[in-house]
Amino acid sequence: MHSAEYARMASVEDRHWWFRGRLASVRALLKRYVPPGRGLDCSCGTGMTLSRVAPWVQAGADLSSLALQHARARGHKSLMQADLTRLPLRDSSLDLVTCLDTLEHVPDDAAALSEISRVLVPGGHALFTVPAHPWMFSAHDRALHHVRRYTYFELRGKVQAAGFNIRRFSWLNCLLLPPVAVVRLLRPDRGETASDTEKVPFSPLNLLLYLLFAAESLPLRFIGLPFGVSLICLARKA
Numbered sequence: 165m166h167s168a169e170y171a172r173m174a175s176v177e178d179r180h181w182w183f184r185g186r187l188a189s190v191r192a193l194l195k196r197y198v199p200p201g202r203g204l205d206c207s208c209g210t211g212m213t214l215s216r217v218a219p220w221v222q223a224g225a226d227l228s229s230l231a232l233q234h235a236r237a238r239g240h241k242s243l244m245q246a247d248l249t250r251l252p253l254r255d256s257s258l259d260l261v262t263c264l265d266t267l268e269h270v271p272d273d274a275a276a277l278s279e280i281s282r283v284l285v286p287g288g289h290a291l292f293t294v295p296a297h298p299w300m301f302s303a304h305d306r307a308l309h310h311v312r313r314y315t316y317f318e319l320r321g322k323v324q325a326a327g328f329n330i331r332r333f334s335w336l337n338c339l340l341l342p343p344v345a346v347v348r349l350l351r352p353d354r355g356e357t358a359s360d361t362e363k364v365p366f367s368p369l370n371l372l373l374y375l376l377f378a379a380e381s382l383p384l385r386f387i388g389l390p391f392g393v394s395l396i397c398l399a400r401k402a
Contacts, residue, residue, distance in 0.1 A: 181364075190291060199259075294314045
C-alpha cells in the first residue's frame with residue numbers, strides 16, 4: 165500500500181466500523197471451527213488483528229517494514245518481514261494462518277496460497293477475506309494497490325487448487341453492498357491515494373454501520389450469506 169495509508173489505518177482501525185465488523189466475522193468462525201494453536205497473521209498490517217485474535221494467532225508477518233513499525237508500537241514482538249510467497253518458516257510448522265484482505269495485493273496469488281499450504285500442518289486451517297466483484301474495482305482499490313477483486317468461483321477454485329478443503333465459504337458485508345457499491349462506482353476518480361476507510365464516520369453512523377456489519381457474524385457460523393462486498397473463506401489443509 166501507499167506509505168501514508170499505513171499511518172491512516174493505524175489511526176482509525178480500532179474505531180472504524182469496517183475493520184471492527186470484519187473482525188467480528190473472523191472471530192466467529194475461529195471460535196466455531198478452529199482450536200487455539202500456533203497461528204500466524206499474514207499480512208498483519210499495523211497489528212489490529214494480532215491484538216484481537218489471541219489465542220489463535222501469536223505472530224505476524226508483513227512485507228512492509230513500515231507496517232511492522234506500527235505493529236511494534238502496539239506492543240507486538242513476534243513479527244517478521246516476509247514475502248507471502250516465500251515465508252521463512254519450516255514445512256508444517258503452523259496450525260492456522262489468517263490472511264485478511266491480502267491476496268488481492270499479490271500478483272501471483274496461486275504461489276501465495278501454495279506457500280500458506282506448505283507451512284500448515286495437515287488438518288491446519290487458513291482463513292481468508294478478499295474484496296469481491298471485479299466490476300466494483302475503483303479508486304479505493306487503486307489507493308490500496310489492489311491487483312484484483314475476486315469472483316465467488318475464482319477464489320473458491322484457487323483455494324481448492326492449493327490443496328485445501330472448504331469448511332465455510334460465504335459472502336461478507338451483505339447488508340451494506342448497495343450503498344458501498346454506489347459510493348465506489350459513483351465517486352469521481354481524481355487519482356486519490358487514500359482509501360474509503362481513511363476516516364471514521366461521525367459516531368452515530370459509524371456505530372450503525374458497525375452493528376449492521378457485525379450482525380452477520382451470527383448467521384455466518386452456520387450458513388453462507390447470499391451476497392456481499394467481500395468474500396470470507398475458512399479452509400483446512402487436506
